[in-house]
């Protein structure tokens with residue numbers, strides 16, 4: 613557990629829902645159907661962290677209540693000794709469930725999928741599961757590293773002298789998004805005709821890249837990332853479906869609203 617002031621427990625609907633679940637007899641009613649699922653979930657997450665956002669969306673889609681532990685990067689909450697005991701890499705998201713701790717967003721998604729299989733986010737047979745993991749692996753292997761390069765350069769004001777390099781990164785990002793747009797022209801969601809973990813992997817990264825694109829330095833460099841959604845109509849349609857999920861608003865990075 614992270615020290616008192618180090619982590620701000622958000623007084624959000626997640627938490628109220630959680631209390632409501634425990635006190636309304638949901639356990640007894642069989643909603644939380646085993647001892648394992650009856651233990652509280654604590655989700656440590658960062659505002660604007662796309663990997664954290666995946667996890668928040670998964671809990672939301674599955675309607676699983678959790679205690680929200682918003683980690684403040686600026687205070688170094690994620691580098692305290694208490695936090696490093698949970699994740700030695702000092703990164704979010706982290707899930708604490710009873711005495712059990714899981715880090716790495718995909719591992720967390722898999723964990724809650726096992727305990728709360730409905731609605732399924734990882735497919736119902738071998739073909740579906742492979743299609744989902746194929747897309748997640750593509751997002752994680754090809755798009756996320758590009759996003760991380762842009763975050764490091766643009767948010768840390770390290771763009772000078774790197775104009776050509778960063779334009780090259782942005783071009784690769786656009787190619788990746790165009791690929792997903794073409795897929796979404798054929799299919800309602802990314803991997804299957806229904807929402808899966810693949811959609812939860814891409815959406816937050818797309819949103820973060822869009823936000824990077826609106827920064828003055830990105831515009832000055834002509835990265836062309838500010839209108840990714842508008843210029844990819846299938847991605848735009850799909851993103852709007854995710855944004856219409858019940859509870860979506862509670863997952864939106866709080867500091868992006870300011």
Ligand SMILES: N[C@@H](CCC(=O)N[C@@H](CS)C(=O)NCC(=O)O)C(=O)O
Pocket residue numbers: 658660661662663664690702703704705715716717718
């Ligand atoms: N592969 C990890 C990536 C986690 C990650 O990089 N989290 C970032 C926020 S988006 C973080 O905590 N960064 C803090 C740091 O590196 O100090 C996952 O999927 O969970």
